[in-house]
Amino acid sequence: MNDLPTAVPLEKAYRLLNHGPVTLITSAHGGTRNVMAASWVMPIDFFPLRLTAVIDVPTYTRELIDASGCFGVNLPRRALAQTTYDAGQSTGRGRDKIADLGLDTFQATTMPVPLLHGCAGWLECKLLDPQPTATDASLLVAQVTAAWADASMFRDGRWRPEAGIDTLHYVAGGVFFPTGAPFQVRTAPGSTELD
Numbered sequence: 001m002n003d004l005p006t007a008v009p010l011e012k013a014y015r016l017l018n019h020g021p022v023t024l025i026t027s028a029h030g031g032t033r034n035v036m037a038a039s040w041v042m043p044i045d046f047f048p049l050r051l052t053a054v055i056d057v058p059t060y061t062r063e064l065i066d067a068s069g070c071f072g073v074n075l076p077r078r079a080l081a082q083t084t085y086d087a088g089q090s091t092g093r094g095r096d097k098i099a100d101l102g103l104d105t106f107q108a109t110t111m112p113v114p115l116l117h118g119c120a121g122w123l124e125c126k127l128l129d130p131q132p133t134a135t136d137a138s139l140l141v142a143q144v145t146a147a148w149a150d151a152s153m154f155r156d157g158r159w160r161p162e163a164g165i166d167t168l169h170y171v172a173g174g175v176f177f178p179t180g181a182p183f184q185v186r187t188a189p190g191s192t193e194l195d
């Protein structure tokens with residue numbers, strides 16, 4: 001894989017998730033590792049950046065996250081669409097799903113989790129302890145401890161549309177939308193949102 005993960009300042013890292021891309025969640029504990037697809041991942045605070053993720057309790061991913069207190073959020077590019085779907089169809093319990101899917105990994109810097117090549121962005125996440133009160137047991141809240149992006153698509157705190165942004169949005173039944181081309185509307189006077 002020839003992606004080049006480049007550090008994203010944490011105060012700008014919410015922008016990696018603001019358009020709602022589908023994610024691949026990576027996790028590891030006790031010599032095992034795993035990957036699963038997750039659509040329901042979103043920021044809940046700018047800085048320190050916190051996010052929420054719905055990780056269903058019976059998943060192996062959830063077992064590893066609960067044991068390790070951390071996980072990785074990877075933003076797959078279009079070439080990984082089939083892999084993303086497949087990562088969401090069967091459990092990694094009792095096998096190495098990352099290897100079975102042919103995924104290449106590199107190590108996160110602040111958390112003991114693998115990250116996946118072939119993605120547009122990456123967030124390293126630490127579970128908040130204690131978890132803020134949640135009425136749904138599948139809901140996790142985490143703080144982002146480091147963020148990375150492929151510099152050809154996201155740099156200086158912004159997505160770079162000229163490169164083509166091919167993150168993915170999942171609907172159902174194996175159907176994805178690509179992110180597509182951005183467009184600009186008038187911004188509010190004095191807005192610093194894109195500084």
Ligand SMILES: Cc1cc2nc3c(=O)[nH]c(=O)nc-3n(C[C@H](O)[C@H](O)[C@H](O)COP(=O)(O)O)c2cc1C
Binds near residue numbers: 040059097
């Ligand atoms: C595109 C896609 C998105 C998904 N999003 C979520 C999600 O947001 N939360 C969740 O708990 N499961 C989600 N799933 C289902 C899990 O990926 C699935 O249960 C997976 O097999 C769990 O794997 P594991 O047991 O190896 O952790 C999704 C599946 C697909 C195909």
